[in-house]
Amino acid sequence: MQATTRPPPAQKGERAASAYLHPYACFKCRKSFKRASRVEAVLPCPHCGGPSIGLTRKFKPPRKADVQQWRKVEALVRQGFLFWSLGEPYPETLAEVEAFAARHAGFLANERARNPAGYAQIEAALALL
Numbered sequence: 603m604q605a606t607t608r609p610p611p612a613q614k615g616e617r618a619a620s621a622y623l624h625p626y627a628c629f630k631c632r633k634s635f636k637r638a639s640r641v642e643a644v645l646p647c648p649h650c651g652g653p654s655i656g657l658t659r660k661f662k663p664p665r666k667a668d669v670q671q672w673r674k675v676e677a678l679v680r681q682g683f684l685f686w687s688l689g690e691p692y693p694e695t696l697a698e699v700e701a702f703a704a705r706h707a708g709f710l711a712n713e714r715a716r717n718p719a720g721y722a723q724i725e726a727a728l729a730l731l
């Protein structure tokens with residue numbers, strides 16, 4: 603996808619406290635990197651050049667070797683969760699994702715309605731995986 607081939611923006615916020623940096627997750631590499639803003643819904647992964655998805659600061663990346671946890675994160679993002687705080691903890695296993703998404707279907711619909719362009723980019727990126 604052309605939109606993901608641009609280089610990442612300059613690292614102006616690199617020295618800011620990591621609490622203020624936004625994670626982007628690459629499901630292919632099972633890695634995340636941080637940027638000072640989350641204006642772009644999708645950025646190219648600095649490791650593989652593939653699409654990485656901008657998530658909220660609540661996201662804590664699993665270890666690279668933890669394939670099951672990365673699958674769970676990908677499943678959550680495919681459902682539309684970008685790791686906002688919700689009224690309950692995020693699921694601990696992949697098997698719990700579907701029921702979790704069903705419980706938050708209204709919330710997800712609102713988020714998609716609020717940011718259709720961002721979700722279009724995310725869905726285009728996920729379609730490449």
Ligand SMILES: [Zn+2]
Pocket residue numbers: 628629630631632647648649650651652
């Ligand atoms: Zn990557």
